[in-house]
Amino acid sequence: MVNFLHALRRRRAKQPTPHSGADQHGDQRVAVIGLGRFGSSLANELMRRGWDVLGVDTNVQIVQRLSDDLTHTAVADCTDPEALRQLGVHEFTSAVVGIGTDIEASILIASNLLEAEVPNIWAKAISRQHGQILERLGVHHVVLPEHEMGERVAHLVTGRMLDFIEFDDDYALVKTVAPEVATGVALGESGVRSKYGVTVVGIKRPGEGFTYATAETVIAKGDVIIVTGKTQAVESFAELS
Incomplete structure (x- = not known):
């Protein structure tokens, strides 16, 4: 079991504005795992659009820096499926794997999300080969932002x-x-x-x-x-x- 370094931080969720699309899209909860430049930018933009965002990273400083910007934050190693279970990610309709440089972690986390049957999984890839592996695993959406x-x-x-x-x-x-x-x-x-x-x-x-x-x-x-x-x-x- 993962030893959480930072308890799940909660603050009042932002109420969707009339233009946030809540009625059209239903459940607007998303877990963003990996809060580097790509993940943090994505998480902040989703917040701006009225989504309920759980941001997760293994780096305490990064999580603390973003804790006031996101609806929920946690320090956790999501390569451990028990960490995802404790965070309740299996109850989310969408999740994003924002980790790119650590390919092994990216693949393990994507596998855990698939095993948890999260219905809509996005993952960042740093190469076409990385992207092909994620696609073969069954990840629904693979993006190669740098390419x-x-x-x-x-x-x-x-x-x-x-x-x-x-x-x-x-x-x-x-x-x-x-x-x-x-x-x-x-x-x-x-x-x-x-x-x-x-x-x-x-x-x-x-x-x-x-x-x-x-x-x-x-x-x-x-x-x-x-x-x-x-x-x-x-x-x-x-x-x-």
């Missing part, structure tokens, strides 16, 4: 894109300055979709906010647009002059 951010920044550095998000099914969302081929004529008449295989879904003119694009929208030189489509198609379209 994914590296790919994203590479797109921004090497091209005309202002932002780039790629999804698992070879589909991407791109923010870019409108190329000349898309300007001066209504989108419904420009043939952008048929010629380039992309769809313009939003537009922002200098000094104005983003608005939805319609078939009647006429893009002007200098407008910033949001484009969706297959990754290669949006990459090619963003590179047009």
